[in-house]
Amino acid sequence: MEGFPISIGECCAKNMNGSSLLSAGSPPRYNMVNETQAAANFAETFRDGGSVVKQKPRTIGELREAGYKPHTVKQEIRRNLISRIEAGQEHFPGIIGYGETVLPHLENALLSGQDIIFLGERGQAKSRLIRSLVNLLDDEAPAITGCEINDSPFDPICRHCRDLIASEGEHAEIEWIDRDRRYGEKLATPDITIADLIGEVDPIKVAEGRYLSDELTIHYGLIPRHNRGIFCINELPDLAERIQVGLLNIMEERDVQIRGYRIRLPLDVLVVASANPEDYTNRGRIITPLKDRYGAQIRTHYPKNAEHEIDIVEQERTHFEDDTDRKVDVPQYMKEIVVEITRLARRSPDINQRSGVSVRASIADYEALLANAMRRAIRLKETDVVPRVSDLPFVLPALTGKIEFETVDDGREEQIVDRLIQGAVLAVFNRYFSLGELEPIIARFKAGYAVEVSDMTPSADYVKLMKDTEGLEAAIEKLGARASDPATASAVEFVLEGLHLNKRLNKDKVSGRYQYRG
Ligand SMILES: [Zn+2]
Numbered sequence: 001m002e003g004f005p006i007s008i009g010e011c012c013a014k015n016m017n018g019s020s021l022l023s024a025g026s027p028p029r030y031n032m033v034n035e036t037q038a039a040a041n042f043a044e045t046f047r048d049g050g051s052v053v054k055q056k057p058r059t060i061g062e063l064r065e066a067g068y069k070p071h072t073v074k075q076e077i078r079r080n081l082i083s084r085i086e087a088g089q090e091h092f093p094g095i096i097g098y099g100e101t102v103l104p105h106l107e108n109a110l111l112s113g114q115d116i117i118f119l120g121e122r123g124q125a126k127s128r129l130i131r132s133l134v135n136l137l138d139d140e141a142p143a144i145t146g147c148e149i150n151d152s153p154f155d156p157i158c159r160h161c162r163d164l165i166a167s168e169g170e171h172a173e174i175e176w177i178d179r180d181r182r183y184g185e186k187l188a189t190p191d192i193t194i195a196d197l198i199g200e201v202d203p204i205k206v207a208e209g210r211y212l213s214d215e216l217t218i219h220y221g222l223i224p225r226h227n228r229g230i231f232c233i234n235e236l237p238d239l240a241e242r243i244q245v246g247l248l249n250i251m252e253e254r255d256v257q258i259r260g261y262r263i264r265l266p267l268d269v270l271v272v273a274s275a276n277p278e279d280y281t282n283r284g285r286i287i288t289p290l291k292d293r294y295g296a297q298i299r300t301h302y303p304k305n306a307e308h309e310i311d312i313v314e315q316e317r318t319h320f321e322d323d324t325d326r327k328v329d330v331p332q333y334m335k336e337i338v339v340e341i342t343r344l345a346r347r348s349p350d351i352n353q354r355s356g357v358s359v360r361a362s363i364a365d366y367e368a369l370l371a372n373a374m375r376r377a378i379r380l381k382e383t384d385v386v387p388r389v390s391d392l393p394f395v396l397p398a399l400t401g402k403i404e405f406e407t408v409d410d411g412r413e414e415q416i417v418d419r420l421i422q423g424a425v426l427a428v429f430n431r432y433f434s435l436g437e438l439e440p441i442i443a444r445f446k447a448g449y450a451v452e453v454s455d456m457t458p459s460a461d462y463v464k465l466m467k468d469t470e471g472l473e474a475a476i477e478k479l480g481a482r483a484s485d486p487a488t489a490s491a492v493e494f495v496l497e498g499l500h501l502n503k504r505l506n507k508d509k510v511s512g513r514y515q516y517r518g
Contacts, residue, residue: 114295123358182229440471
């Protein structure tokens, strides 16, 4: 997910009391906590005759007078994390299923002030997790006005700011930058240069050869531009070795070689990275000293159980304004089938497991399933949108885009997806029913009965079919699916398909319609 707002991810934040799943929702503002802290809402502490003065310090002198204490970004995150833990607050909102695995390690790494690398296959909420670290920064931080690298008012690095302070001293102006501007990320690719990531000096000045390194003006790259913030590099092993060395120098030595000049650049950045575990551990993909530099290596994972994955899907699926025009009612067994398809795909030898199968596959399948059910409801003028087994083949475009097949044969992909769908329906069906309780239905079909269904068959037809088929009504009752005709239709298909996959009914496909017979 890289780029995924969820990615899905999705994992459940666990609160400090150890309750398991937190409901999704907008991230809590943590002003409440911050009011007790020195820096966060610093300006709010200014009082004049008892009323709060909204004016924040505007110059270095005013900031100093106000008693502002500078701190590193890691100290700042640590302080805010401690406050949140003390207050029992959720600090990784919307993260489902990581409460006992990933989050404790992440919190420990942040408390230790370590740089962090997340190892995991795609679609394991790495990006979401990393972006959520922004919530642990202060609301605003003071920086010297006009500085390209957010220089600290008390300890500027750049030439511009040092010159400014030399001429204006305590009158030099400061600005307050909000925390979103203190986060940056970059997807590593082999063509990234030192200039992109760290910076470049004017080649003409260098050619003239009469400048000292600290007289050279630097065109800053991405990392310095996020000085005093968080910088994330996704897919770290894809960075060229030479650039990895530059990155290490910045993190470790706090200086860097640009065009032969050794330039001191004591940045204050929390560097977070993500990587596929196989690339990261592969000898040669990453230079050892850089690997050493990361204090914490945290392994992410797919949701450990179907419930977590269903929660993520519900949280992350695209919602629309008109969602309320028709009642969307997804039976629990259909949700289970959707995530079971993904879970089977994660074990399939026909699918490339190095790339993995993202939770995004479940989300996209679920959206496709809802869309087909919605299309039916519109066409048949039904009020309820209830997905059925015959909607499942319509996940094909969603799913094939999310996985990499091991095969190159044309047409094989569809077969593989069909098999995953069948496997998922069978597994879920057998959780709900034992064949013995369905014998009356099987007997009816054995006696020469046959029915025909399709994704566009009106729901009322299934209700009639249910009443005509001895034993079927009891099975539908067991699924609790009598709320509406579309719900009944879905349950009828689930039972028929389950019997077919257990080899108790035959099934023929004729031009988009399915016939079940004994
Ligand atoms: Zn500066």
